[in-house]
Amino acid sequence: xxxxxxxxxxxxxxxxxxxxxxxxxxxxxxxxxxxxxxxxxxxxxxxxxxxxxxxxxxxxxxxxxxxxxxxxxxxxxxxxxxxxxxxxxxxxxxxxxxxxxxxxxxxxxxxxxxxxxxxxxxxxxxxxxxxxxxxxxxxxxxxxxxxxxxxxxxxxxxxxxxxxxxxxxxxxxxxxxxxxxxxx
Numbered sequence: 307x308x309x310x311x312x313x314x315x316x317x318x319x320x321x322x323x324x325x326x327x328x329x330x331x332x333x334x335x336x337x338x339x340x341x342x343x344x345x346x347x348x349x350x351x352x353x354x355x356x357x358x359x360x361x362x363x364x365x366x367x368x369x370x371x372x373x374x375x376x377x378x379x380x381x382x383x384x385x386x387x388x389x390x391x392x393x394x395x396x397x398x399x400x401x402x403x404x405x406x407x408x409x410x411x412x413x414x415x416x417x418x419x420x421x422x423x424x425x426x427x428x429x430x431x432x433x434x435x436x437x438x439x440x441x442x443x444x445x446x447x448x449x450x451x452x453x454x455x456x457x458x459x460x461x462x463x464x465x466x467x468x469x470x471x472x473x474x475x476x477x478x479x480x481x482x483x484x485x486x487x488x489x490x
Contacts, residue, residue, distance in 0.1 A: 314353060315363070317343040322360050323410045331361075331419040361419055365426040368407055393438050394482055397462070400431070401478035404466065412470050424463055435459050461488050 321342030325334045336357055340350055354360050404411050414423045432455065439454045465485050469476065476484075 311353070314343075314345060314349060317345060318350065318353065318360060319364050319367075322357070322364065323413055326410075326413045326417050326419075331357075331417045361422060364410075365423060368403060368411075369426060369430045393434070393441070394486065396434055397485060398478045398482045401466075401469070401481055404470075405474055405478060408470070408474055415467065415470050424466075427463065427466065428459055431459060431462060435462070458489055461485065 318339060321339045321344075322334070324342050325338045329338070334357055336347075336350060339357060339360065340347060343350070354363065411423075414420060435455050435458050436451070439451055439458065462485060465481060465488070469481050
């Protein structure tokens with residue numbers, strides 16, 4: 307990808323996050339983002355249509371890599387030698403990526419766009435959760451798959467909200483262990 311595009315997107319994402327620290331999501335305007343990012347209106351609109359597009363793109367960037375089919379060594383963690391099918395590694399990997407964006411995630415969780423963020427997690431996590439249920443990692447015989455998936459998903463959401471609400475003091479591995487215990 308063109309380095310200028312990456313640089314502009316990064317500036318807009320940072321500006322969006324900075325705006326979220328100062329105002330509620332509903333009060334942020336494109337103009338606010340433009341001023342903070344120091345980009346022109348035409349540049350902004352070449353990349354995004356609305357502030358909602360900025361949020362959606364930001365969420366996509368956070369989650370796209372996490373849910374890709376390959377795992378590469380990264381600055382904060384390395385699951386590249388682990389099985390992409392090992393559910394503990396996948397949950398831990400998700401938590402590392404959220405932690406890598408800790409300031410932004412905490413800001414989002416404290417704003418009116420929290421539900422969109424959590425809905426995106428639900429959307430992205432559903433295939434993983436369904437696979438875990440199908441593999442009977444968290445055995446619950448005689449409970450419909452939909453109920454198992456929903457309960458398992460919501461416990462992950464509660465785990466994330468708790469973790470960020472408490473300053474992410476525990477490691478992603480420790481949080482994954484809590485998650486496994488809660489769902490066993």
